[in-house]
Amino acid sequence: MQLKTSDYLKKYGITLKKSLGQNFLSNEVFAKKIVELSEVNKNDTVLEIGAGAGTLTVALAETGATVYAIEIDERLKPILEERLLTFPNVHLIFSDFLALDLSFLPSGYKCVSNIPYYITAPILKRLIFTPFSALFIMMQKEVGERLLEKPGSSNRGFLTVVLQTVANVEKILTIPKSAFVPNPEVDSVVLKITRKEPFPFADGSQLESFWRFVSNSFSQKRKTIYNNLKTITKDTNVLELIIQEANIPSSARPEQLSEEQFLMLWKTWLKFTNEN
Numbered sequence: 001m002q003l004k005t006s007d008y009l010k011k012y013g014i015t016l017k018k019s020l021g022q023n024f025l026s027n028e029v030f031a032k033k034i035v036e037l038s039e040v041n042k043n044d045t046v047l048e049i050g051a052g053a054g055t056l057t058v059a060l061a062e063t064g065a066t067v068y069a070i071e072i073d074e075r076l077k078p079i080l081e082e083r084l085l086t087f088p089n090v091h092l093i094f095s096d097f098l099a100l101d102l103s104f105l106p107s108g109y110k111c112v113s114n115i116p117y118y119i120t121a122p123i124l125k126r127l128i129f130t131p132f133s134a135l136f137i138m139m140q141k142e143v144g145e146r147l148l149e150k151p152g153s154s155n156r157g158f159l160t161v162v163l164q165t166v167a168n169v170e171k172i173l174t175i176p177k178s179a180f181v182p183n184p185e186v187d188s189v190v191l192k193i194t195r196k197e198p199f200p201f202a203d204g205s206q207l208e209s210f211w212r213f214v215s216n217s218f219s220q221k222r223k224t225i226y227n228n229l230k231t232i233t234k235d236t237n238v239l240e241l242i243i244q245e246a247n248i249p250s251s252a253r254p255e256q257l258s259e260e261q262f263l264m265l266w267k268t269w270l271k272f273t274n275e276n
């Protein structure tokens with residue numbers, strides 16, 4: 001009989017750590033569904049962040065794709081090695097994803113992961129700067145819904161804007177708390193994040209500059225964009241000109257602007273301030 005996630009944990013005497021976001025998929029049904037929806041095939045290279053006890057890793061491995069499974073917690077090594085023994089297409093890397101050199105990822109790779117929720121934003125930030133074709137990321141429902149918000153919603157944050165500028169974002173699955181061991185306090189969703197082509201930035205430093213600009217524009221959400229940008233623009237007369245030239249209402253708040261308006265505002269700001 002095939003062992004379940006909880007059987008493997010029991011077999012190796014592992015107690016899960018909340019501090020590492022260890023809520024594992026309790027069976028393979030949702031893992032298989034996620035892999036099916038991400039259309040992974042044997043020609044793909046797939047990154048998995050947080051392999052855990054390997055439930056999703058096994059489903060990915062079965063497609064024949066080249067899989068790089070990253071896991072910070074070395075206590076899980078014996079479980080992962082046992083479950084993935086017969087899959088030479090899987091490379092296990094025991095490391096902190098946030099500190100890992102990602103230059104091994106080929107252009108067009110996919111990321112399919114049930115990530116540790118406590119570092120969702122830093123993980124997305126790293127992924128945005130890599131040459132992905134699509135990211136299938138499971139995250140806390142409220143966080144996922146925020147990333148889907150359209151202009152005008154007060155729930156829109158700066159990460160929503162940056163993400164929707166570089167990618168098309170959609171929700172493809174909702175997963176109930178009951179599908180995990182131990183049960184978390186919240187439901188989860190899987191977002192499909194596909195790279196926009198043509199990509200709006202020529203290189204990583206442009207994207208970095210846009211990231212900083214949007215982050216500054218949102219520094220105090222209840223303030224207008226004009227007031228937020230005053231902190232990074234020395235001359236307020238120039239700032240007024242920038243806002244006018246970019247065709248943005250002077251009373252606009254950051255959550256009201258679309259990605260296109262943000263791109264226009266950033267480009268105009270660069271032109272007038274010679275910043276980068």
Ligand SMILES: C[S@@+](CC[C@H](N)C(=O)[O-])C[C@H]1O[C@@H](n2cnc3c(N)ncnc32)[C@H](O)[C@@H]1O
Pocket residue numbers: 020021022023024025026049050051052053054055056057070071072073095096097098113114115116117119
């Ligand atoms: C939500 S669990 C998902 C486990 C497994 N993929 C599953 O679906 O059952 C997140 C996993 O990420 C690991 N993790 C936490 N912080 C990490 C980090 N900085 N780098 C890599 N893995 C990390 C945890 O140890 C945990 O195994």
